[in-house]
Amino acid sequence: xxxxxxxxxxxxxxxxxxxxxxxxxxxxxxxxxxxxxxxxxxxxxxxxxxxxxxxxxxxxxxxxxxxxxxxxxxxxxxxxxxxxxxxxxxxxxxxxxxxxxxxxxxxxxxxxxxxxxxxxxxxxxxxxxxxxxxxxxxxxxxxxxxxxxxxxxxxxxxxxxxxxxxxxxxxxxxxxxxxxxxxxxxxxxxxxxxxxxxxxxxxxxxxxxxxxxxxxxxxxxxxxxxxxxxxxxxxxxxxxxxxxxxxxxxxxxxxxxxxxxxxxxxxxxxxxxxxxxxxxxxxxxxxxxxxxxxxxxxxxxxxxxxxxxxxxxxxxxxxxxxxxxxxxxxxxxxxxxxxxxxxxxxxxxxxxxxxxxxxxxxxxxxxxxxxxxxxxxxxxxxxxxxxxxxxxxxxxxxxxxxxxxxxxxxxxxxxxxxxxx
Amino acid sequence: xxxxxxxxxxxxxxxxxxxxxxxxxxxxxxxxxxxxxxxxxxxxxxxxxxxxxxxxxxxxxxxxxxxxxxxxxxxxxxxxxxxxx
Numbered sequence: 144x145x146x147x148x149x150x151x152x153x154x155x156x157x158x159x160x161x162x163x164x165x166x167x168x169x170x171x172x173x174x175x176x177x178x179x180x181x182x183x184x185x186x187x188x189x190x191x192x193x194x195x196x197x198x199x200x201x202x203x204x205x206x207x208x209x210x211x212x213x214x215x216x217x218x219x220x221x222x223x224x225x226x227x228x229x230x231x232x233x234x235x236x237x238x239x240x241x242x243x244x245x246x247x248x249x250x251x252x253x254x255x256x257x258x259x260x261x262x263x264x265x266x267x268x269x270x271x272x273x274x275x276x277x278x279x280x281x282x283x284x285x286x287x288x289x290x291x292x293x294x295x296x297x298x299x300x301x302x303x304x305x306x307x308x309x310x311x312x313x314x315x316x317x318x319x320x321x322x323x324x325x326x327x328x329x330x331x332x333x334x335x336x337x338x339x340x341x342x343x344x345x346x347x348x349x350x351x352x353x354x355x356x357x358x359x360x361x362x363x364x365x366x367x368x369x370x371x372x373x374x375x376x377x378x379x380x381x382x383x384x385x386x387x388x389x390x391x392x393x394x395x396x397x398x399x400x401x402x403x404x405x406x407x408x409x410x411x412x413x414x415x416x417x418x419x420x421x422x423x424x425x426x427x428x429x430x431x432x433x434x435x436x437x438x439x440x441x442x443x444x445x446x447x448x449x450x451x452x453x454x455x456x457x458x459x460x461x462x463x464x465x466x467x468x469x470x471x472x473x474x475x476x477x478x479x480x481x482x483x484x485x486x487x488x489x490x491x492x493x494x495x496x497x498x499x500x501x502x503x504x505x506x507x508x509x510x511x512x513x514x515x516x517x518x519x520x521x522x523x524x525x526x527x528x529x530x531x532x533x534x535x536x537x538x539x540x541x542x543x544x545x546x547x548x549x550x551x552x553x554x555x556x557x558x559x560x561x562x563x564x
Numbered sequence: 565x566x567x568x569x570x571x572x573x574x575x576x577x578x579x580x581x582x583x584x585x586x587x588x589x590x591x592x593x594x595x596x597x598x599x600x601x602x603x604x605x606x607x608x609x610x611x612x613x614x615x616x617x618x619x620x621x622x623x624x625x626x627x628x629x630x631x632x633x634x635x636x637x638x639x640x641x642x643x644x645x646x647x648x649x
Contacts, residue, residue, distance in 0.1 A: 278597050463576055472583065479587070486598060495601045498590040512593045516586050523582050526575065534583045535590070
């Protein structure tokens with residue numbers, strides 16, 4: 144929405160940029176008019192997002208009681224013995240076990256599971272009550288043997304991926320959220336229902352590993368690179384791009400997506416101890432933006448951006464769109480991003496409108512449609528510089544919006560200061 | 565010069581067509597996901613797959629179970645779903 148400074152615009156080589164800009168430099172009145180329209184639309188988009196947030200927040204969560212029977216179909220009656228813990232009885236009104244509701248945090252937000260245990264404390268059934276996950280990822284878990292593997296486990300087991308449970312490849316967040324929810328429910332049942340002395344869960348350990356270290360290093364190099372404090376910027380940038388693509392993309396599959404942004408907008412804040420990465424990523428971007436009006440992520444280490452640039456290097460990609468064409472494409476892109484956010488907020492599901500194809504490239508998973516789009520985007524990237532970023536990426540319009548709002552605030556502040564002077 | 569312009573123009577049209585195809589495909593897929601989610605929300609049929617333990621045969625089976633029709637919340641914390649009772 145804001146005009147991109149000449150040095151930005153996705154790192155177009157300077158000569159190409161000059162040629163690209165030759166089409167026409169808009170006259171001043173035209174630019175002022177455009178700016179007014181952009182600001183009006185920015186206010187409209189922010190207001191609609193706020194309205195969608197309030198409308199979405201009125202959606203009631205599923206009543207957990209409805210799902211007790213799914214976790215323990217043999218039971219005919221349920222009696223609440225403690226908050227979220229139900230004693231299950233059969234037709235003869237004999238106790239046959241307990242069903243508890245546990246909560247975990249998935250990729251898109253909170254998730255609730257109904258867990259049934261028998262009177263010995265072993266899991267005999269699990270059922271999902273509520274979730275905010277991207278449907279495709281959840282399907283992967285349900286198609287695997289992950290739920291089956293939880294059966295027979297006891298409250299004294301750790302329920303940790305890689306220890307006593309195998310996570311589902313490329314649905315790690317969802318698998319972990321289910322395991323956490325089940326562990327909490329089982330331990331609560333053991334404590335409140337079966338009367339075992341199970342200690343309360345300790346705070347989780349702070350996870351600070353390779354992705355977090357890589358992210359901090361990339362931010363530092365990206366920031367220094369943008370401020371031209373390091374020499375041979377071009378080569379350093381390729382190093383950061385390739386590192387981002389390999390580490391944050393292919394190894395950990397953690398590019399910034401619209402569903403992550405939606406998740407924060409909805410107030411589903413993950414535990415900072417276990418999800419420090421996302422706080423570092425979003426906090427880092429916002430900090431550099433606020434301080435310097437620059438976005439090192441997109442240009443220096445966005446994994447998908449790097450993949451496009453690799454394709455561009457092979458095909459000799461150039462900026463192919465004229466200024467006017469790019470302006471039209473920008474508005475289409477903004478409209479798509481706005482729709483994705485508003486619908487997700489209305490439905491209280493961050494991942495439901497996530498249309499990025501990052502997982503398709505980095506995990507080689509996705510529908511046929513995703514693979515077709517990925518193929519088109521990669522071919523497009525060979526011809527046109529950063530084809531996805533310039534036409535479809537839903538994150539770029541958010542960056543433009545932040546830049547516009549920042550510029551507007553600074554303009555008001557400067558005007559006020561001038562008046563005071 | 566004219567040839568170069570024509571080529572550029574053709575390339576741009578090709579890229580525009582690629583963008584349009586991508587938008588159409590992604591919109592179809594996303595709308596399908598949204599429709600599915602809406603159906604689930606309206607019927608409250610989330611992922612209601614339950615693992616059922618059968619004590620008689622000591623056999624474990626994983627099968628989808630129908631979600632009971634939601635009704636108004638019961639007045640007491642006792643949930644009895646036995647037929648005829």
